[in-house]
């Protein structure tokens with residue numbers, strides 16, 4: 512049983528001048544795969560390093576299963592960590608690298624160590640590399656060895672710190688699937704740090720999003736995508752990013768018009784209009800995802816000018832001038848010319864509204 516519970520975890524550096532992790536609390540269930548994601552410097556690695564025992568918290572606690580491990584030495588936590596730079600011993604063979612964690616433990620006989628290393632090497636498809644040294648391996652092979660070394664120990668918990676960042680795009684996609692397959696097979700609780708929202712969304716059972724050391728939202732990828740708690744999360748998940756337009760709200764409970772100087776007008780009705788009215792907010796940030804924007808008939812939408820048409824195979828990204836850059840993701844057969852004026856629209860159910868000052872979601 513290896514749940515992981517972070518309770519008000521905080522880490523300060525430089526006598527409190529840097530707050531790397533700011534009172535973060537969340538729980539990872541037994542067997543769950545949780546990704547921790549956020550921009551550079553948001554505190555992802557520090558959080559992971561505290562769970563591993565490589566960094567001690569300024570305050571707060573960490574439990575693995577029933578045990579409070581906050582003050583337990585890294586060596587005594589049953590945790591295996593996989594790093595971005597592989598961290599293999601250059602003078603040891605693949606076999607020795609993989610067996611190293613087992614040699615540190617007195618629980619395994621030599622035969623048992625060999626059996627485990629060979630079984631794991633087979634699982635990872637690296638059985639032919641066992642006698643090679645790391646400098647004879649490609650990046651992908653090195654990362655497989657690093658994963659193998661983590662798996663061979665059969666830990667309670669896997670921690671991954673951007674393990675695929677040094678691989679090329681194609682290999683990264685293959686390894687993503689492979690890590691997921693292994694994790695499914697082994698059912699070991701995993702926490703996976705990445706700055707890549709796509710990786711976080713595709714790999715995680717749930718994702719935890721950090722910004723400036725503060726936890727913004729924890730949830731299933733679909734829930735976070737559809738119901739971001741704030742504008743930062745809305746803009747961070749999804750590619751191309753959510754479009755944002757700062758608008759003024761006018762009207763009463765029945766209908767509310769959201770306007771921006773220069774011809775952007777969007778009318779809300781029903782429950783949504785009522786909630787905007789009730790909020791008393793006048794300046795809002797409207798968010799709409801590129802895939803929710805469609806080209807409307809003349810007179811039925813918001814007029815915009817086409818800046819760039821970017822074909823990406825099945826779709827075209829239309830970069831539009833709504834005062835701010837605004838992207839519509841449309842079918843590849845929708846091909847307006849640059850400088851054309853087109854009208855766009857979107858369903859009210861696809862509109863996200865945020866408080867323009869705090870960024871908090873209204874809906």
Ligand code: ATP
Pocket residue numbers: 524525529530531549550551552553554555556557558706
């Ligand atoms: P990246 O994706 O760039 O690795 P991250 O989200 O993993 O970033 P952390 O490495 O956890 O972020 O760093 C969080 C903050 O803490 C940053 O401002 C960083 O400069 C600072 N920090 C991290 N380690 C130390 C340290 N040992 N001493 C001082 N400041 C540190």
